[in-house]
Amino acid sequence: MSVHDLWDGLPKAEIARRRQKNAVRWQRRWRGPDINPTTGRLAQHKQSYSDNQKPQALLDEAAQIQSPHQQGTRSSSVTVGTLLDRHLAAKADRAPKTIEADEYHASVVRDTFGDRVLSTIDATEIEIWSQRAEPAASSRKKQLELLRAAIKRGVRDNLVGVDVTEGLVVSLRHTERPYWSSQELRAVVDAASSDFDATMFRVLGFLGLRENEMRTLRVGDLVGNQLTVRDSKTRAGIRTLPVPASVLPSLVELAGSRPKADWLFVSPRRPGNAVSKGYANAALTRAVGGANAIRIDPIRRLSAHGLRHTFAAIALSEAGGNLLSVSRALGHARPSITLDRYGHLAPAGLEPLMALVDAFAVPKAA
Structure with missing residues (x-):
């Protein structure tokens, strides 16, 4: 797997034009696991991104998985930001509005925990964060659910050891919605x-x-x-x-x-x-x-x-x-x-x- 800058070597004017159009810049390339029927070799795949954070995170994780001496240290080096990137990338086929909402809530989680290695965060710290005064309880609940989903994916993929959010909930005060009989x-x-x-x-x-x-x-x-x-x-x-x-x-x-x-x-x-x-x-x-x-x-x-x-x-x-x-x-x-x-x-x-x-x-x- 490799990550390539599609704008590398372009004139400054062309880069400015592409930036104004919000054109994709980064491309992740990898081979397999399927076989190209024409060549008989592992098929080559490509996926483009607007920024390099997601492809680089996937590249880092692939490198860790492929390196035997890294197996024992993965759980002590994976950040919350990496887990969020992997989770959102895996859910990229959902409705655009859902993706937009998840990206927003993920940015809130990143503001507090993004660059933190998961092994340095305990359940109490997350619980205190989830019960903060702002924003509304429904937003805090979505943010905790997103963090939990990202961590659970990391546990499933053997990137981290345990889900430190297990058992944590955000209490939603019931608001009566008016209705008729x-x-x-x-x-x-x-x-x-x-x-x-x-x-x-x-x-x-x-x-x-x-x-x-x-x-x-x-x-x-x-x-x-x-x-x-x-x-x-x-x-x-x-x-x-x-x-x-x-x-x-x-x-x-x-x-x-x-x-x-x-x-x-x-x-x-x-x-x-x-x-x-x-x-x-x-x-x-x-x-x-x-x-x-x-x-x-x-x-x-x-x-x-x-x-x-x-x-x-x-x-x-x-x-x-x-x-x-x-x-x-x-x-x-x-x-x-x-x-x-x-x-x-x-x-x-x-x-x-x-x-x-x-x-x-x-x-x-x-």
Whole structure:
């Protein structure tokens, strides 16, 4: 394996031009393990980088692994920065926004531990760092998880001996997200200004879509009783959802016989364009006002994203759904996200679980 500077020997003007374009500069080259069918030799591979930190880290680790006399000293010389570089490089095929977020959180970890050899850091030091006052608990949790993932990869690859973050957690104070009950959601749907608005509320509240996912649905995404959601923040967000029977007729009517490439929710004011970003919130305000005009107990105002929280609340607290299924329906990247945000809404206690298990323990009549 070798690392090459692609700008080496270029005129200063050309280097300035490439720097302005943020062109890749470094290239890692290695052979194998596959065979080139044409030459019969180990195949040559290349990978380019904007900076030399990642390829150099991989080069250093390869050199250590290939040198027998270095085997015993690796765990006492590997830095946290190297572990982070290796972990991020191995996850380079994820969604761009996820990579961007991980790069940011990795930079925060590097500010404190980047140049530190892992063997010089103990669990207490990391625990104190993870409980600092700033930033928000959710960010500190992500940073600790990223550090832990990098260290676990190092343990797996025999670069370091132990995971010093084992057992450490960042406590997230629960923040109640406003939501409606199913009865309140139905009241708002019934008070919608049009069938178009009512269908939009059903999709957001009874399927749990993000507002932008609703806006970018195509007619062809509805096939039978299945709705494919494509525009999302993570790969897990690209999902196919069974449409509830109460929602399906209004969606089928909305789709009609239009071409599959047409937007499912077309702007009432701009034919041919998807419904605008602010439309759902404005429609909700009108519907809540209409519903409250005939109610003694007023329904509080929610944003379009509040309907996504409403879906989670109905699915967990009213329908008794399990967290894994709700997580998949919401398109969360990890079930832990659903647990952090909505775990308090899940059915509590072991009695319901044991009652279900008991049904299998009773002998069946002959």
